[in-house]
Amino acid sequence: xxxxxxxxxxxxxxxxxxxxxxxxxxxxxxxxxxxxxxxxxxxxxxxxxxxxxxxxxxxxxxxxxxxxxxxxxxxxxxxxxxxxxxxxxxxxxxxxxxxxxxxxxxxxxxxxxxxxxxxxxxxxxxxxxxxxxxxxxxxxxxxxxxxxxxx
Ligand code: FES
Numbered sequence: 299x300x301x302x303x304x305x306x307x308x309x310x311x312x313x314x315x316x317x318x319x320x321x322x323x324x325x326x327x328x329x330x331x332x333x334x335x336x337x338x339x340x341x342x343x344x345x346x347x348x349x350x351x352x353x354x355x356x357x358x359x360x361x362x363x364x365x366x367x368x369x370x371x372x373x374x375x376x377x378x379x380x381x382x383x384x385x386x387x388x389x390x391x392x393x394x395x396x397x398x399x400x401x402x403x404x405x406x407x408x409x410x411x412x413x414x415x416x417x418x419x420x421x422x423x424x425x426x427x428x429x430x431x432x433x434x435x436x437x438x439x440x441x442x443x444x445x446x447x448x449x
Contacts, residue, residue, distance in 0.1 A: 356375075356447055356448060357445050357446065357447045358372050358375055358377060358379060358439070358446045358447055358448060359372065359379060359445075359446045360444055360445060360446070361381075361387065361441060361444050361445070361446060362444065363446075364379050364380065364381045364387060364446070365381065366381050366383070366384050367381070367382065367383075367407065367420075368380065368381065368404050368405070368407075368420065369381060369388075369404035369409065369420050370404065371392050371400075371401060371402065371403075371404065371409075372392070373392060373400060375448065376391055376392050376393060376400075376437075377389050377390070377391065377392055377437050377439070377448065378390045378391070378392045378401060378404065378409050378434070379439060379446055380404065380409070380420035380421075381420075382407075382420050382421040387439060387441050387446060388420070388421070388422075388423075388436070388439070389436060389437035389438060389439035389446075389448070390409065390418070390423045390434040390435065390436055390437055391434055391435045391436075391437055392409075392434075393434075394411035394413065394416055394430060394434075395416075395425075395430050395431070395432040395433065395434060395435075396411065396413070396414055396416045396429050396430035396431075397413060397414070399411050399412065399413035399414075401418070401434075404420060407419065407420055407421075407426075408420060408426045408427070409423070409434060411430070414429050415427060415428075415429070416428065416429055416430035418430070418433060418434045419433075422436075423435065423436060437449075
């Protein structure tokens with residue numbers, strides 16, 4: 299007697315239905331971003347406060363650094379400071395109005411651009427020699443206690 303047992307292990311995978319409860323998260327819109335009117339005393343510097351003449355003045359030079367009847371170029375600050383007359387200081391942009399080169403020299407009463415030879419008066423930035431046609435714009439400076447800074 300032979301008993302043959304066949305163990306058929308065929309089982310169809312039961313289809314399982316997983317019901318996922320989708321949580322409607324419409325109500326979770328956090329309204330945490332309403333920080334417009336924080337009256338906290340936390341004084342955070344708000345970027346550039348370029349109005350109202352706030353403090354932020356960096357010293358460019360000492361008045362004694364600026365030769366009388368001449369001037370000095372502060373390339374990093376983009377400024378030329380001149381002293382046309384004793385005790386009278388002026389500031390101009392150091393970018394030539396012709397094609398935008400940086401001026402490199404103050405000599406013989408003029409601020410000189412090396413690119414095409416324009417020269418500007420140390421007194422008012424006016425064109426003393428072409429090809430530039432527009433004066434160097436003035437940059438406001440403050441002279442206080444022997445110290446010169448941008449306004
Ligand atoms: S850019 Fe200064 S003279 Fe031309």
